[in-house]
């Protein structure tokens with residue numbers, strides 16, 4: 001006779017069989033299994049009060065170092081994974097904070113400036129193992145870099161917000177650690193033309209490996225970097241200067257620094273750290289050519305209402321804005337960002353809503369694929385066990 | 397098929413007009429197969445809608461009448477995916493060829509599913525440099541299957557096609573931002589759209605590679621990325637395949653990411669020389685084509701390390717393409733290689749599988765040996781950098797025994813690839829050809845999960861049922877068929 005689950009408990013699972021057993025027991029007792037991750041606890045509708053939280057294993061199962069492929073347990077933190085890969089002079093080219101687990105990075109499609117040079121999780125993930133809502137042990141994808149056998153559930157799970165199953169293992173591509181990272185910090189008075197400059201940069205000979213825009217109090221900074229051999233990085237940095245003089249004189253190089261991948265990663269993390277702690281955080285996904293204008297409008301809005309911190313990935317049309325907002329300002333920001341997103345054909349998502357703003361819908365208005373996602377959720381998690389109601393609501 | 401044929405045709409004509417329905421038996425024969433001629437089936441009709449609305453209406457009509465629906469692009473697939481078995485109607489995208497927009501500023505093109513891959517790239521190229529600032533900068537839709545002059549973007553998305561530059565730039569799914577798809581109930585769903593990110597599970601990712609079994613893709617948002625401006629292209633000759641394969645494995649392990657690494661064996665070198673006279677050494681045991689692209693300032697240094705690895709593995713000579721013309725000619729020859737195989741064999745069967753790249757040296761030897769065990773000659777030309785092997789089995793299609801041995805050897809080869817951590821298909825897909833191998837690759841739970849996904853999209857199995865995953869409703873058996881023909885080619 002299985003032991004009854006006491007609700008709101010944390011359960012550690014060491015083997016897929018244990019997750020299967022847990023899913024079976026939770027199904028029988030109608031107890032949801034909740035995992036919102038470390039850094040995404042406030043994303044989406046809150047979990048039901050009574051639930052089980054699952055702690056997963058955190059080991060590297062196999063590093064096929066000659067293939068630049070690694071197979072890892074989903075509970076592994078990014079810090080632990082990077083440390084393992086470093087022993088073979090490799091790394092996972094994704095911007096994710098050290099304390100996030102790999103599972104969290106996958107289910108939240110976490111990406112950052114490095115996406116310019118290395119793609120996002122959907123480009124790096126080769127295979128997955130997960131337990132679905134029927135308590136089945138599903139293995140999709142594999143360890144080869146190309147594979148079109150069966151439905152691409154591996155990609156489907158990217159960004160799935162933990163609603164479709166419990167991922168316990170992933171296989172990913174890795175990259176070689178570059179000899180040198182040459183990071184460049186630039187300033188710009190206004191990001192008005194930044195989108196055009198970004199496209200120009202990307203098709204030029206000085207396309208960087210990462211690129212991001214940061215702003216506070218109307219002070220705009222662009223950070224970018226080149227990876228490679230020292231001489232090559234230097235050549236690119238020189239070419240960047242020539243490029244900027246000719247095509248983007250409004251961008252001024254403030255600092256150029258030869259550094260290591262570790263240091264560069266720390267700097268990237270530091271620049272995005274504010275997002276982990278800010279009480280109000282909204283994300284906009286906009287067409288690429290609208291990124292600069294959206295950033296500008298957000299900063300103009302901030303001069304009237306409150307201080308906002310903004311960071312953006314101009315190469316991918318992603319903007320984060322947030323700060324220490326009270327409920328009233330957050331409501332105003334919601335109105336502004338909703339209108340802004342709608343006006344450019346983009347989306348806005350609240351990652352963190354301050355107290356007193358629970359009436360704000362964290363998600364964008366109905367998307368045409370929501371009904372299809374709901375059908376899929378029902379097929380993969382028929383008892384609505386995994387993160388129920390976070391994004392896909394039962395009544396849809 | 398539930399409804400009388402005339403009823404079906406009349407209802408379809410109401411939707412797309414007389415000119416949009418093909419029902420003449422003589423003309424329908426052109427649609428009886430794709431690039432896998434052992435999988436044959438003449439459709440009841442072919443319908444040619446021109447927009448999403450017409451596709452949705454056709455699907456509603458056919459679903460209501462209980463008529464099986466099969467989506468088709470250009471029919472260059474190599475697995476029988478767009479073939480009708482046991483009656484049904486093909487919904488062709490060949491009239492959905494409008495390039496709706498090419499937005500260089502947002503680096504996205506929106507195209508009808510029937511637009512050919514090359515047509516899109518030519519149209520993008522004609523628009524020139526994105527912002528006008530950087531001389532020589534250009535954008536493109538990166539997936540480049542060898543069939544790109546014929547295959548459609550909808551077909552590329554549905555099969556998640558790869559190509560020669562996949563090694564560095566990824567397969568089709570990495571370049572599709574969103575799709576519009578007509579589901580089995582006629583509903584039109586748009587996933588993603590022109591944005592680089594979305595909310596919730598990656599439906600676009602699921603639809604890419606679903607081989608037309610979940611719905612009919614009518615429109616694709618194609619990500620445009622910077623085309624390379626500077627290249628170094630070399631080809632290295634080796635005494636044997638093991639050395640060439642080991643070189644690929646070593647280059648991968650070194651962390652350098654070339655644009656392409658393609659291998660051909662001695663027999664293929666001979667065939668290509670006979671056909672195109674490019675100038676390869678006739679006596680070489682293997683040839684490795686390597687291209688790197690990127691920033692001019694660092695290319696020579698990268699090339700040097702690649703050439704060093706070739707030398708360390710016994711390359712007998714590494715030749716450089718002197719100029720753009722020589723480079724273009726080299727890749728043209730590579731892409732046309734399959735057309736030349738007829739010189740050494742009446743018929744051939746190209747297999748498609750993927751193996752871990754570190755296992756290439758042993759895998760190629762084992763695959764050739766498997767062919768030998770079945771009394772068949774095997775020759776190789778493949779995307780080595782991806783570990784995507786394309787062993788070509790040579791045989792005589794009029795010899796029924798030969799045909800059976802080809803089928804048996806193919807199966808043994810694919811099983812071997814799975815046993816060393818590989819997969820049954822790297823880029824061509826499953827279609828009907830590899831249906832029976834799916835259960836060797838996936839456990840029963842995963843197969844059941846695939847079935848649930850199909851049922852969520854298409855509970856009555858209206859669209860392309862019995863492809864990609866087995867179906868209770870239709871069983872397509874290829875094994876008994878004789879008279880195997882020449883598959884169209886590959887990779």
Ligand SMILES: Cc1cc2nc3c(=O)[nH]c(=O)nc-3n(C[C@H](O)[C@H](O)[C@H](O)COP(=O)(O)OP(=O)(O)OC[C@H]3O[C@@H](n4cnc5c(N)ncnc54)[C@H](O)[C@@H]3O)c2cc1C
Nearest residue numbers: 469470471472473477541542543548550551557558608613
């Ligand atoms: C000479 C030659 C070279 C080739 N080289 C390569 C290569 O390098 N790489 C590679 O990956 N493949 C290659 N192929 C295989 C083939 O070209 C690709 O699979 C291609 O993507 C198929 O496109 P198509 O438009 O011809 O699709 P079709 O053959 O018409 O259909 C293929 C599958 O996709 C489905 N489908 C087609 N259009 C749609 C749609 N709009 N909506 C939903 N489903 C749809 C069909 O039902 C079918 O299951 C080659 C084939 C040949 C003949």
